Amino acid sequence: MNHKLPPHRQRLHCLPQDLQQALHDLPKPLQNAVHDAVAACKPQYTPRLYAHDWQEELYHEAIKAAWEANRRYDPSKGCLLYSWGLRVIGQQLQVGGGVDEA
Helix, strand or coil: CCCCCCHHHHHHCCCCHHHHHHHHCCCHHHHHHHHHHHHHCCCCCCCHHHHHHHHHHHHHHHHHHHHHHHHHCCHHHCCCHHHHHHHHHHHHHCCCCCCCCC
């Protein structure tokens, strides 16, 4: 039986404590949206020397966007919190799946 953690869980302990706490304080669907959006950010050439800093910055922006998504979420619109969060976070990280608000 394989008990290996998913890649995003393996890197989570490397984040600063304040980012870990901010992520933990989000509703579970938004936590999942943060991890999925960050995982979708795969540059053509990963900056090897700065990979950890780059990933930390992605998480910072994704968590900030997730808190904004949580604040603006309206369940009466018929959208799941995860889907809404992924859209807002994706727009912030510019990973596609998002539509510009006009």
